[in-house]
Amino acid sequence: MKTSYLRLKGMGCASCANTIETAIQNIAGVAICHVNFGAEQATVEFDPHQTTIDQIQQAVTDAGYTAQPIEDTTSDLQNSEKDNREIEKKLTQKVLISAIVSVFLVIGGLPMMTGLNLPFIPPWMHNPWLQLILTTPILFWSGQSFFLGAWKGLKRHQADMNTLISVGTGAAYLYSVFVTFFPQFFLNQGLSADVYYESAVVIITLILLGQLLEHRARGKTSDAIKKLMGLQAKTARVIRSGEEIDIPIEAVKVGEIIRVRPGEKIPVDGELIEGNSTIDEGMVTGESIPVEKYPGDEVIGATINKTGSFIFRASRVGKDTVLAQIVQLVQQAQGSKAPIQKLADQVTGWFVPVVIAIAIATFILWFNLTGNLTLAITTTVGVLIIACPCALGLATPTSVMVGTGLGAEHGILIKGADSLELAHKIQTIVLDKTGTLTAGKPTVTHYITIGGTNNDHELKLLQLAAAIEQQSEHPLAEAIVEYAKTQGVNFPLPAINDFQALAGMGVQGYISDQLVQIGTSRWMEELGIKTELLQQYQSSWESEGKTTAWIAIEGKIEGLFAISDALKPTSKPAIQALQKMGLEVVMLTGDNQKTAQAIASEVGIKRVFAEVRPDQKANIIKSLQAERKGQKKQYQIVAMVGDGINDAPALAQADVGMAIGTGTDVAIAASDITLISGDLMGIVTAIKLSKATLNNIRQNLFFAFIYNSAGIPIAAGILYPLTGWLLNPIIAGGAMALSSISVVTNALRLRQFKLN
Numbered sequence: 001m002k003t004s005y006l007r008l009k010g011m012g013c014a015s016c017a018n019t020i021e022t023a024i025q026n027i028a029g030v031a032i033c034h035v036n037f038g039a040e041q042a043t044v045e046f047d048p049h050q051t052t053i054d055q056i057q058q059a060v061t062d063a064g065y066t067a068q069p070i071e072d073t074t075s076d077l078q079n080s081e082k083d084n085r086e087i088e089k090k091l092t093q094k095v096l097i098s099a100i101v102s103v104f105l106v107i108g109g110l111p112m113m114t115g116l117n118l119p120f121i122p123p124w125m126h127n128p129w130l131q132l133i134l135t136t137p138i139l140f141w142s143g144q145s146f147f148l149g150a151w152k153g154l155k156r157h158q159a160d161m162n163t164l165i166s167v168g169t170g171a172a173y174l175y176s177v178f179v180t181f182f183p184q185f186f187l188n189q190g191l192s193a194d195v196y197y198e199s200a201v202v203i204i205t206l207i208l209l210g211q212l213l214e215h216r217a218r219g220k221t222s223d224a225i226k227k228l229m230g231l232q233a234k235t236a237r238v239i240r241s242g243e244e245i246d247i248p249i250e251a252v253k254v255g256e257i258i259r260v261r262p263g264e265k266i267p268v269d270g271e272l273i274e275g276n277s278t279i280d281e282g283m284v285t286g287e288s289i290p291v292e293k294y295p296g297d298e299v300i301g302a303t304i305n306k307t308g309s310f311i312f313r314a315s316r317v318g319k320d321t322v323l324a325q326i327v328q329l330v331q332q333a334q335g336s337k338a339p340i341q342k343l344a345d346q347v348t349g350w351f352v353p354v355v356i357a358i359a360i361a362t363f364i365l366w367f368n369l370t371g372n373l374t375l376a377i378t379t380t381v382g383v384l385i386i387a388c389p390c391a392l393g394l395a396t397p398t399s400v401m402v403g404t405g406l407g408a409e410h411g412i413l414i415k416g417a418d419s420l421e422l423a424h425k426i427q428t429i430v431l432d433k434t435g436t437l438t439a440g441k442p443t444v445t446h447y448i449t450i451g452g453t454n455n456d457h458e459l460k461l462l463q464l465a466a467a468i469e470q471q472s473e474h475p476l477a478e479a480i481v482e483y484a485k486t487q488g489v490n491f492p493l494p495a496i497n498d499f500q501a502l503a504g505m506g507v508q509g510y511i512s513d514q515l516v517q518i519g520t521s522r523w524m525e526e527l528g529i530k531t532e533l534l535q536q537y538q539s540s541w542e543s544e545g546k547t548t549a550w551i552a553i554e555g556k557i558e559g560l561f562a563i564s565d566a567l568k569p570t571s572k573p574a575i576q577a578l579q580k581m582g583l584e585v586v587m588l589t590g591d592n593q594k595t596a597q598a599i600a601s602e603v604g605i606k607r608v609f610a611e612v613r614p615d616q617k618a619n620i621i622k623s624l625q626a627e628r629k630g631q632k633k634q635y636q637i638v639a640m641v642g643d644g645i646n647d648a649p650a651l652a653q654a655d656v657g658m659a660i661g662t663g664t665d666v667a668i669a670a671s672d673i674t675l676i677s678g679d680l681m682g683i684v685t686a687i688k689l690s691k692a693t694l695n696n697i698r699q700n701l702f703f704a705f706i707y708n709s710a711g712i713p714i715a716a717g718i719l720y721p722l723t724g725w726l727l728n729p730i731i732a733g734g735a736m737a738l739s740s741i742s743v744v745t746n747a748l749r750l751r752q753f754k755l756n
Ligand SMILES: Nc1ncnc2c1ncn2[C@@H]1O[C@H](COP(=O)(O)OP(=O)(O)OP(=O)(O)O)[C@@H](O)[C@H]1O
Pocket: 432, 433, 434, 435, 469, 472, 474, 476, 477, 503, 504, 505, 506, 507, 518, 519, 520, 547, 548, 549, 588, 589, 590, 591, 592, 612, 613, 614, 644, 646
């Protein structure tokens, strides 16, 4: 299966999105297809053996739209921005010219509409023939997209918002043309021969004005991406054969040596090799406190160097940089579909046919009841226009775009709209210990050997331990290697044979035919290795919250390490905030019971699962999900937060998986949300953001529905017998434009939401 992203063009409303979705889904080999109207994007998962991107593109073309695969976020964004400017220019032109004609027609029609004698309006201004001559070109030029869209739909036996607008304005126009040519037909029956050209033109103008304003506002929903991309530095000062030259950032290659001076932006990702400095990484990680960096540390492109000057080696450039990946992820998330939208989609699907049915019923009813063709036409056109479901299609995607963008600005990467929607429902939150609650930078605090304090012996043993641990990616391993360095162990370390890492237990290997094993006491027990001699040390260290690791040579215990990993400063406040929100916080760790308990009580976690093997972490999540709590005895929505390879299955099993951005790639890939800086306060922010976004979506759906549902009966003339109120079709056109605008404006309001 392959996932591709397509940039779509030509969609006029949400039902177009449905059309495209169906067209793509009907291709053999396509598994999933989501079309996001707001982001004008399609996400397609397909089997490359059965179909190709070309075929998918062709299907979209056949449906009457265009699709372009998104290969590179930057150029895609530039292209779509250029297109958008063009669309906006054309729309503005149409709106302006139609507005002028509208004003003329409305003034000309005033005496007729109001029934007053207005002598300052010359009679030629409402001459039907003049109105016909003015209306015809404007209607078919400005309203071209609607009529073409309706025609395309008709050919596929589909009705959409274009159909409604076309039938509505078309009816008003044709009726007026008939009156213009055969006024006697009406006069003979004692009816007035009034024309309604202005209705058709004004409705089209208002809808176009709505589209223009909506288009402008919609551009702002992707501001977050533009802001992120704008963070990138323009040039880099590279050192080539001893000379420092400034080159454009696109020309920087991997491996190149780059100098960064105080106050400058770091151009690309890399590893610091000389000098040290404080770096503000807030723009990428959301972390407000600048971090100190020394040789060997990773630096991230687009972050700002504060105080020092340093040299680094570029490790990732172009679309591989952290920033580029963030931008790409955000763009994909913005194009994804929130589950709540399914409802809106279904409604849109049957909305148009239902509205057409109501319109026909309205016409028949009024015409039969009153015999007044004018009344019948006015109500029918009103129904058709006000019922247009265009705002419905905007309600969810616009909020999702703003919400995911806002998250990214706060260092929270949300991969899809579904997890954004689900996050506010989380009831239980499971935290991994090492690297999640703690900083993940453990240091050896104690080291003791059976052989006593004979310095030579201690160093020899430490060298063997470091040699084995150098092969491991585990944070504890790194701590032991670092410790060996500070203690003056001889490097290079001896060679290892048959290295093996036993997940959740430890590591082993042979050094000149001697078996060296380092790991948990449980593992030692399982191996039948006696640990009595140093047990009292183990238990006192563990109750201080330290992790212990035994070293055994040839099946005999030789020494014990105590390793401590400081809590992140924000872990405790974050847990308190989560508990205050009513969530149950649980710890899940591979570390031993005692250490886990000590850390848990320090941060205020009551429920602890310790000594959990990596393959069992997902099972624990499953059993937590199956727990039924509360009055309604619901299944629990469980979120897992973790950083390690051992957390990946649990992250995938959880309803919402959150990875620590500083953790392993495997964990990040298995998760739905990434907390870039690793600050656990990000969990609180993500939940708040989810709540705010969902509220915003609900408001939008309300705005989208209220105009339609309140407007249809009024337009149909339900109040006419009681109060004489009829909804002028022109007002219906205005209401429809207003509903789209209020939806998009409301979505943009979400940008102001304060997350901390
Ligand atoms: N390379 C290693 N060197 C020494 N001990 C190890 C090593 N790998 C694992 N262990 C031991 O196995 C235990 C469990 O490891 P695991 O990776 O499952 O969890 P963890 O990283 O300690 O904790 P968490 O699950 O909270 O991230 C560790 O606490 C450690 O005692």
